[in-house]
Amino acid sequence: MSHNEITMEQGKMSKEKEQGDTPLYFVRLNFNERVQHMIFVVSFIVLAATGFMVWIPETTLDFLGGAKETVFTVRGVLHRMAGTAMIIVSAYHFYYLIFKRAGRRWLFDMMPRPKDIKEFIHNMLYYIEVKEHPPEFDRFSYKHKMEYLALIVGTGLMSASGLILWAESFWDKFIIDIAALIHGMEAVLACLAVMVWHMYEVHLRPHKFPGDNMWLTGIIDEAEMKEEYPLHYKRIMSDPKLRKIYLTKGPKQDE
Amino acid sequence: MNKEKKASIFTRAFRMIKKSGLFLIKVIYLLPFFVFGLWLLGLVYFPGFDLNASISLLRYRPEPQVLPVVIPKKEAVPRDHFHMIDAYVEKSAKPPPICVMCHGRYAHDKEKKVRALLNMHEGFISCSVCHVRKGGENIPDGPRLGNEISAFLWRVWATGEFKKAVEGEYGKYPATIFPVKVNEQGIRQILTPISESAARRFLEISPELNTEQFDAARAKLHEGISKEPVSCNDCHKKDGYLDFIQLGFSRQRVDHLISNEFVGMINKDKTIHLPSVIDFREAPQTE
Amino acid sequence: MKLSLYFKLAVVAFIAVCSGAGAGFAQSEAAPDEENCLICHRYPNLGRYDEDGTRRIYYINDVLFGNSVHGEARCKGCHTDLDKIPHDEVKKVDCATQCHIKEPSSNLDFSHKNMVKKYDNSVHGQAADEKKKFPEDLPTCTYCHENRSYNPYEGAWGKSAALALETLARCQACHTEKAWTEEIYAHFTHRMRRQREQDEIIRLCTSCHENEEKMTRHGLEAVSTFKDTFHWTMVKYGVENAPDCISCHVPVGYTTHEIQPRTDPVSPTNKRNRVKTCSNQGGVQECHPGATADFAEGRVHAYGSKVQLLTAREAVIAEAEAEDSVMLIRAREEVSDEEIFHYKILSLIRLVYQVLIGSVIGFMVLHQLLDFRRIRKKMKTEGTHH
Structure with a gap:
């Protein structure tokens, strides 16, 4: 499904929605991004599992018995395959950032700004209960931006x-x-x-535990949108263009 | 009132179970992440550390210098024995005779010429067979204990039962010969010349004793031991100390055990010169 | 379906026949005990402790001995001075002794004299260097060799024992003396492959070479550094032909008995021979077929104690100098400036990462703990509202 189709479809949906008072849903990750993410997740897990097998102490390997050699061969092949997949998906991601409208929007929203430092300090103050309310985050907060930067550098080095x-x-x-x-x-x-920052952020936080399905459906509801990304919410609601892009029907119709 | 209270207790118990169950599930869900993370940190900051090796270091190893059995190929780093030998060298009577506690394996070391030969018997004859002489009353100052021996029987290691004969040959038996005492009820039991508790007590207090006390205590402990042990010639002769036939040896084996070959060899005053073997084998013929 | 079932059955039957045949081959007869030594020596508990506490085991398993490489030799062929009972004043076995085995090609009495001579001139031998200190550290024949059993040859074709039997049957078509043919066949095929698994070799070599104390007094590095390499990972996983000590230090075309230090130009680990060792060992083993000189001449083992000593604090170096340490002298001779530079760079990268991981992950954990605490609190207060 191409990007244009999605926006057209979503545009239709949002028009329908505005008439009734059905609950609103927002697109966090579009289909293309979800596929990218999925390939990256699978290759990351395979790479980590097959990679760290190299460091398993020899006494721990005894349980494999005669299968050790086969396991090793398969390990090597899988590691290279997953590595190739990761490099390809990363390269595609750069293509996506430059040549697709949604990608360019992503890149623009992901750019670090002085506001992020303010938000970081504000958030820290919120954590230690000096401030009563968290900062109003836009589409990507300082957490996402730091992680994204680390991801690019890390993937490049790896x-x-x-x-x-x-x-x-x-x-x-x-x-x-x-x-x-x-x-x-x-x-x-x-x-x-990934375990401490990303897994916690998206799956393990108390209100999301034991897991969130946004990475599969790509959408979040209005309450969560208001709670987590209030500035982005306001921007969407006040801009009809953005409404076309980000507003969508409920999770079931998304398929 | 009463009902309500009960209900509340049940509800509370139910909540507790539900809560602890949830906690358990959370722990199971998160534990792998924790362990994996800790392992990674260990690799970065303590690269030489091997948990398994440290655990195996802590494990108790009874005899560190014992030869690694060379038969399993994986263990074949042959720093202890050139000849490929089997696991039988490590097999010993179960339970081990009480004597082994102090004297250890290969207890004979005084008679240099025959010590290895005497040690060879340890695999299938308990110490008390030779060191508590049957019919001790015939020897001046002999221990009374010898009179209590009713029979010599094989005691099977695995089951602990007494048998007149066992399968096996040349020292490779699954059993040990013990002197056996039969009491009035007809129950057979091993005759132990030394009480285990006394031996343990002796080991405990011996460092504090002076020489005289030590000698006296040792003599007291070994009261039941015959001064003159059964010697080679006592057994390896016709109608000797042990009745080989009774112990289930074949006629042929018994003839061999009491043959000149044996008796001559074990006479410790004599040295046998072996003839140099002349090789009459011909070189292999090739066609 | 049916066909494949028959095929499976046929395979099962074939395997059954082969394994049965293999077992039959493996059990050859015990050596004839012409000297009658077994009258005593077949008893497992024949043994004693030496005055210095060494355990002596005098037990011989006749079946195992009969199947071993020395199965045809008589006891007195090696234990030459055992001519009376009780055996007293027994000398150690000298492997250079001429035993009564005839060497089939020359019909002369056989001995390991050649090998012993070669070995003595190798880095491990006694004779090569008169100045050698601590000769008690040097391994003798029996340190590495035991009296191995013959096994039927299991080759590359499915590791089949049946193959051995088939080949043997072909030999026996002409060589009708069954026992002799079996013996020669077993001996011949026994030499066709390496006898020890990779991890056995590593355990054998490292039993000395990992001993820090022993190595230091000879000015050598302990080789636990091998375990930091990918070569070791392959050995760990039991990969066939995984590189162990022998693969690089005694590659195809060299013998272990003539092993020389890497400073010697004949050594396969000498820089000028490295490309060949890594890329193509006599056309047989090709591990890194495209290896260039840059690749092959680099360091294989991880950097060890020598570089560490050279880059240590000055006080440590001064101390080593004062002690006249062999290690320091050899380190200065052998370690190039380039290697020191490489070591420093690698250490720096490691340090950077250690700091980076500690600070980044530490920050993240702290951040998430604060987040966790705040959210819990918020959920609680909201919970009371509802």
Whole structure:
């Protein structure tokens, strides 16, 4: 489904919706982005699982018995396949950011601004109960922006070092040593960051525990929108263009 | 009133269960993330640390220098034995005779010429067979204990039952010969010359004893032990101390056990010179 | 369907026949005990403790011995001075002794003399370097060798014991002396492949080479650094042909008995031979077929104690200098400035990441804990409202 189709469809829907007082739903991730995310998630998990298998201590491996060698071979193949998938989806993402309207909007909303620093301080004050209300976040808050930056840097480093290791014979051994070290260390950093920052943010926060399905449906309801992204909500509601893009029907009709 | 109270208790209990159940589910859900994260942090900050190795270090190992059994191929780092030997070298009587507690394995070390040969018997004969002489009254100062021996029987390691004969050959038996006492009710039991509690007590207090006290205590402990143990020639002869036939050995084996070959070899005053073997084998013929 | 069922049945039957046949091959007869040593030595508990507490086991399993590489040798062929009972004043077995086995090609008495001589000139040997200190650390024959059993050859074709039997049957078509043919066949095929698994080799070598104390007094690095490499990962997973110590230090075309230090130009780990060792070992083993000199001449083991010593604080170096440490002298000879630079860079990257991970993850955990606490509180207050 192309981007244009989605907006057209959603436009139709929002028109219908404005007539009745049915609850409003907002698009957080469109279909294209959800597919990108899904490929990235799967390849990330496969990469982490098959990658850290290298570091499992030998005594722990005994339970595999005679299957060890097969497991190792499969591990290597899967790791390379998942790595390739991740690089392709990342490359596509850059294409998406530049050549698609939704991508450009994403990039624009993701740009760091001085406002983010203010919001960060405000939020910290809210956490320690100096301020009574959280800051009014736009589409992407400082949390998302930090994470997105880390994701780009991390994926870049992992891809580059991974490709160097894949073609090990062409390089100076020193380069390979550096690549191996960075690949391992960055992997640890990425996994810990994903678990602590991303997993907590989207799935483990008390009101979302044990899991949120936004990454599958791509939409959130009006209450959550008001709560989490009040500024974005206001912008959408006041701008008919944005309403066309972001307003949608309920989750069931989304399919 | 009463009913309401009861109900509230039930509700509270139900809530408690529900709450703790939810907590458990949360823990199960989150624990893998925690463990994985900790492992990763360990890899970055303590790269040389191996949890499994540390655990195995803590595990109790009874005899650190014991030869690794070489038969399982995986264990074959042969720093202890050149010849491929089997697990039988590690098998010993179960339960081990009380003597092993102090004297250990391969207890014979005084008679240099025959000590290995004497130790060889440990695999299938308990110490008390030779060191508590049957019919002790015939020897001056002999222990009375010897009189209580009613029979020599195999005691099977796995089951603990007494048998007249067992399967096996050349020291590889699943049982040990013990001197057995039969009491008035006809119950057979192993004759132990030394009480285990006394031995333990002796081990405890021995560091504090002076030489005289130590000697006296040791003598007291070993009261039941015959001064003159059964010697090689006592058994390896016709109608010797042990009745090999009664113990289930075949006629042929018994003939061998009491043959000149054996008796000559074990006479410790004599040295046997082995003839140098001349190799009469011909070189392999190729066609 | 039916066909595949028959096929499966046929495979099962074939496997059953093969395994039965293999078992039959494996159990050859015990060695004839012409010297009558087994009269005592077949008893498992024959043994004693030495005066220094070493356990001596005098037990021989005749079936295992009969199937071993020395199964045809007589006891006195190696234990030459055992000519009286009780055996006293027994000398250690010398592997260079001529035993009564005839070497089939020359019909002369066989001995391991050649090997012992080669070995003595190797890095592990005693004779090569008169100045060698701590000769008690050097491994002797039996440190690495045991009296191995013959196994029927299981080749690359499905690891089948039946193959061994088939080949043997072909030999026996001409060589009708059954026992002799079996013996020669077993000996021959026994030499066709390496005898130890990779992890066994590593355990064997590291039993000395991982010993920090022993290695330091010879000016060597302990090789636990091997376990930081991907080579070790492959060994850990039991990959066939995974690189162990032998694969690089004694590649195809070299023998373990002539192993030389890497500073020696003949050594396969010497820089000038590295490309060949990594890329193509005599056309047999190709691990990194495209290896360039840049790739092959780099460091394989992780950086170890020598570089660490050279980059240590000055006080540590001064202390080593004062002690006249072999380690320091050899480190200065062997470690190039380039390697020190590489080591420093790698350490720096590691340090940067350690700091980065600690601070970033620490910040994240703190942030999320605050978030968690605030949300819980908010949910509670809202809960009371409702």
